[in-house]
Amino acid sequence: MKTERLWNMSILLILTGAIISCGEPQQAEEEPADLTEIEVTQMDSPDENGFLYTLPSPLQIASIFRRSGLTFVPNLANSPKNVSNYNTKFIQKLNFGAYAADLAYSALNEQNQACIDYVQALSSLSESLWMTNVFSSVSILKRFESNMGNSDSLGYIISDFQMELDNYLEENGLSTNSLIIFTGAWIESMHLALQSVKDHPNPVLMSRLIEQKKILLDLIEILGKEEKDAELDILMAGLVKISENFSAHDIESMSTEEDLAKLSMSPEEIASLAADVADTRKFIING
Amino acid sequence: MKKSILSLLLTLVLLIGSAEALQTSYVCPSTDLKNEIKPLLSPDYKYDSSKITRIKIQGQEGKTIEVEVPLFIGEKYKFIFNTAELQKDVVISVYNKKLGKNNRELLYTNKDQRDGKKTTFEWEPDKSRTMYINYETPKDAGISEGCVVFLLGYRI
Incomplete structure (x- = not known):
């Protein structure tokens, strides 16, 4: 009798443990990691956890670059035909970004067929990345086709x-x-603009x-907190090398367009920046 | 007797399990909250980016969460906040510098706009450069969990 009671109690304890522990993975599934969850603590300094971007x-x-004089150069963007070359998830994500930048560049320059090709390349990558819902929910291809030639609508x-x-x-x-x-999008946008500036100097x-520079430094800081792996290390090394080209420029203190107009680089500095961006881009688009 | 004890223990176990589930199952309905405020971008602004900040308050101290928003100089922006999922009275402020920096200027606050029912706040800055959103929780906040949606629009 006593043994039976002990047995029953043991089963109950195991059951209790099982129910409680079953709740734990559920919590992990129900709370998306990208939601900024912070147990609020007093922030006495800006370096404490909870600093977000x-x-x-x-x-x-792309639109800022275009208004600053960036014109369309054929064959400069990543070819949509390369889409089948991207095998790892990391490279697929980078090229998803690169194609998004190329789509914006093409749309703002009313390159209709290029837009369709980039939407198809993005759609293909979204399947590889299991993000097909993104395309079906906004019917992007249909909307593109019915608004061709209207860069404002495409925007x-x-x-x-x-969104x-x-x-x-x-x-x-x-x-x-x-x-x-x-x-991926940032590198591609920078590449498109730098190739133009390199050949046709444009101070604006x-x-x-x-x-x-500000965006690049933020990226380096945020990506630096991610779990390390070989592909991320290559990307980070490329970004850090690019950032060295900006070391002489203090943009933190700038707040007006007059301040902005004072920023400049020599042709040699532009060539160095363009080469470093192109190197990182090679890692992305060559797969 | 044995049956009663077993039933009691099972009920207890289920209650503990339910309480655990209730405590940890908060999900921010971020897409719905964003869709609610997206029309406020029209007609002059396009969607640029957004940030969902989950705020879990535990304790009596007033606290601050800071979100950095890099803006490009000379561009026109619109800040839109949806606080419908915040249980407690959180003040939204925007500053020109990080928390703790000298000569930090307050650019916007919703402190005097809150009436207990209002859950949408909008602001169009006159000038643009990197800004810092602060979510400040009240001192007597108690315990609550919620989220605030920030949506940034820009004018092309």
Whole structure:
């Protein structure tokens, strides 16, 4: 009798433990990692955990560059035909970003067929990355086809697509993906602008390129907190090398367009920056 | 008797399990919250980026969470916040410098706009450069969990 009672109690204890421990993985699944969860603590210094960032959209960067005089150069962007060359998830994410930047560049320059090709390349990569919902929810291809030639409408479609992408990544706890995707977009945008500035000096566009130092430093800081792996290490080394080209420029104290206009680089400095960006881009687009 | 004890223990186990689930199952409905405020971008602004900040308050001290928003000089932006999922009275402020820096200027606060029902706040800065959003929790906050959605629009 006593043994039976002990046996029953043991079963109950095991059951209790099982129920409670079953709750733990559920918590991990239900709380997407990209939601900024912070047990609030008094922030006496800006270095404490809880310091967070937003990053701009590739479309905004492309539109700033375009208004600063960046013109369309055929065959400069990553070819959509390369899409089948990307095998690892990390490289696929980087190229998803690169193609998003190329899409923005093409749309702002009313390159209709290129837009369709880039949307298809993005759609293909989204399947590899299990992000097909992003495309189906905004019917991006249909909307693109019916708004061809209207760069303003295309801009709204791309910004809707960006929001859907952000929503998807947030809901599924994929904040690291959004960082990697953004990095691919940033490198591609910088490459497109630098190749133009290198051959056709443009002080306004150059100052806008130097202004990107802030975004680059934020990226390096945020990516530096991610778990290390071989591909990320290569990317980080490339970003750090690019950042060295900006070391002489203090953009923190700048707040007006007059301040911005004072930023410049010599042809040699531009060539060095363009070469470092091109090196990192090679790692991305060569797969 | 044995049956009663077993039933009691099972009930206890289920209650503990339910309480555990309730404590840990908060999910921020971020997409719905964003969709609610997205129309406020129209007609002049396009969606640029967003940040979901989950705020878990445990304790009596007033606290601050800071979010850095890099803005490009000379561009026009619109800040939109949705606080519908915040249980407690959190003040939103925007500064020109990081917390702890000298000569930090307050650029915007919703402190005097809150009436207990208002959950959407908008602000269009006159000038643009990197800004810092602060979410400040009240001193007598008690315990609560929620999230705030920040949506940034830019004018092309």
